[in-house]
Amino acid sequence: MEYWNSKAETMPRHELIDWQWRRLQRAMAFARRNSPFWNERIPDGITTPEEYAARVPLLHKSDLLAAEAAAPPYGTWPSLPPELGVRHHQTSGTSGNPPIRTFDTERDWSWCVDTFCTALYANGVRSHHKGLVAFGYGLFAGFWGMHYALERMGCTVVPAGGLDSRTRIRLLVDYRIEVLGLTPSYAMRLIETAADMGIDLAREANVKVILAGAEPRSDFTTRTIEEAFGARVFNAAGTTEFGGVFMFECPSRRNACHILEPSCYDEVLDPVTKQPVGYGEEGVRVTTGLSREGIQLFRHWTEDVVVKRPHSDCGCGRTWDFYDGGILRRVDDMRKIRGVSVTPVMIEDVLRSFDEVREFHSAIRTVRGLDTIHVKVETDCTGAAGEALIARIVEEFKREIGIRPQVELTEAGSLPRSLWKAARLHDERELTAHG
Amino acid sequence: MTNANSPLTAEQEQQLLRTYHELQDLAQACGVPAVRAAVKTALAELRTALDGQAVDFEYYPGQAGVFAA
Numbered sequence A: 001m002e003y004w005n006s007k008a009e010t011m012p013r014h015e016l017i018d019w020q021w022r023r024l025q026r027a028m029a030f031a032r033r034n035s036p037f038w039n040e041r042i043p044d045g046i047t048t049p050e051e052y053a054a055r056v057p058l059l060h061k062s063d064l065l066a067a068e069a070a071a072p073p074y075g076t077w078p079s080l081p082p083e084l085g086v087r088h089h090q091t092s093g094t095s096g097n098p099p100i101r102t103f104d105t106e107r108d109w110s111w112c113v114d115t116f117c118t119a120l121y122a123n124g125v126r127s128h129h130k131g132l133v134a135f136g137y138g139l140f141a142g143f144w145g146m147h148y149a150l151e152r153m154g155c156t157v158v159p160a161g162g163l164d165s166r167t168r169i170r171l172l173v174d175y176r177i178e179v180l181g182l183t184p185s186y187a188m189r190l191i192e193t194a195a196d197m198g199i200d201l202a203r204e205a206n207v208k209v210i211l212a213g214a215e216p217r218s219d220f221t222t223r224t225i226e227e228a229f230g231a232r233v234f235n236a237a238g239t240t241e242f243g244g245v246f247m248f249e250c251p252s253r254r255n256a257c258h259i260l261e262p263s264c265y266d267e268v269l270d271p272v273t274k275q276p277v278g279y280g281e282e283g284v285r286v287t288t289g290l291s292r293e294g295i296q297l298f299r300h301w302t303e304d305v306v307v308k309r310p311h312s313d314c315g316c317g318r319t320w321d322f323y324d325g326g327i328l329r330r331v332d333d334m335r336k337i338r339g340v341s342v343t344p345v346m347i348e349d350v351l352r353s354f355d356e357v358r359e360f361h362s363a364i365r366t367v368r369g370l371d372t373i374h375v376k377v378e379t380d381c382t383g384a385a386g387e388a389l390i391a392r393i394v395e396e397f398k399r400e401i402g403i404r405p406q407v408e409l410t411e412a413g414s415l416p417r418s419l420w421k422a423a424r425l426h427d428e429r430e431l432t433a434h435g
Numbered sequence B: 001m002t003n004a005n006s007p008l009t010a011e012q013e014q015q016l017l018r019t020y021h022e023l024q025d026l027a028q029a030c031g032v033p034a035v036r037a038a039v040k041t042a043l044a045e046l047r048t049a050l051d052g053q054a055v056d057f058e059y060y061p062g063q064a065g066v067f068a069a
Helices: A006-010 A013-034 A036-041 A049-055 A061-070 A106-122 A144-152 A165-174 A184-196 A219-229 A344-352 A383-400 B010-029 B033-052
Strands: A085-090 A101-105 A130-133 A156-159 A179-182 A209-212 A232-234 A236-238 A245-249 A256-259 A264-269 A282-289 A300-309 A322-324 A335-337 A340-342 A359-367 A370-379 A406-411 A425-427
Touching: A013 A036, A013 A049, A013 A264, A013 A282, A085 A106, A101 A106, A106 A144, A106 A209, A106 A236, A106 A245, A106 B033, A130 A144, A130 A165, A144 A156, A165 A184, A179 A184, A184 A209, A184 A219, A209 A219, A219 A232, A219 A344, A264 A300, A335 A370, A344 A359, A344 A370, A344 A383, A370 A383, A383 A406, B010 B033
Parallel strands: A130 A156, A130 A179, A179 A209, A209 A232, A359 A425, A370 A406
Antiparallel strands: A085 A101, A236 A245, A245 A256, A256 A322, A264 A282, A282 A300, A300 A322, A335 A340, A359 A370
């Protein structure tokens, strides 16, 4: 096993925990001294991790938005003057809220890039490789860090922002790209585009490693991407608020997403009682950043549902605990439909198992007072073949999820495709309750 | 193959730390914009490298001085 930073990655667990606590104490002292926001929230005299959990309040998105509104654009939470920033990023604001805006100092950005290097190196990326990052290179932090990480590692990066999917496919093939970064949703789009172009990616391209991150995905989607590209897919995630990668999937064990524990002190809490849950139990990830200086983060209630397991269950030699399956879902992703809990990934898992399904869109609607799943499926099947497909989809939903959906077929190419994260399950119950 | 057993030696660690401090001094004293910019970039990268080796040093600005814009 090779590591980007062998000392930090394989440090004995008790040393790592001591180191984390020293870093947390330094981070708190710096924040209290420099940020009015954190000075109000972090009490003086915290001497143990237990006290930290008991006395520092959980940070919700609404707290950040309020701080931002008080002193736009970055709010009262920065610990350094924004003039020291060398980059600006912000969240997409798709939830209807204003975006969270952040900046990185030169030192913050160096650290962020290093978190990507850690993940890429672990997954076999080396200096002789060529990489392509298929994202928009815009305001959203997304894969910016991957681009710079590939440069730092000595790879050749082909910039692919602002290009359409066909051009990206051509670049992948013509330049024999070995490393690819994108979201799982966009990977599915590229697979479809390549098929339309008559290109067999597994045979004609040379992709070896794919960082498919930034959104939950089903195992089926991961397998589909791996088979289509003939490459290994690994998961990784970061957030704009945290400022770097906080977990990456280990090549030694499928779904074991190691937490970058020198940079983040993570708690996993019961969503109702807000008390810590044990290894192997589902809870909400609450994170504290230990590395960033410009914008710091303490006890951020991320709404990510995770299951933490001890590092020893992986066996790669890293002493960093891991999230089994990465981010399983967002705490607000789960919908109850007639008493059955349904998540977007469950629906994706069923629909992606049909070769005939090219794309789909699903919604929860109220029909004659009853909540139901409505699925619009894009396919080439028509007539009797289409009817048979509907029947098979309904049967599979009943078997896997326990709900009979309404299925509607639509012609190939009619549903919108995602260039970034897909939103495939829409809750339209309020809109349809009186319809 | 593993690199887990080939950590930075104590001498290399001292060398890294010494370089970091020398560049800090240079960043403070140097008036040439091009040199100063290059030194600050190098400092940011060295800080990340030192941190990855779990070296205790002045991680945040103000702990020991420089880092002003």
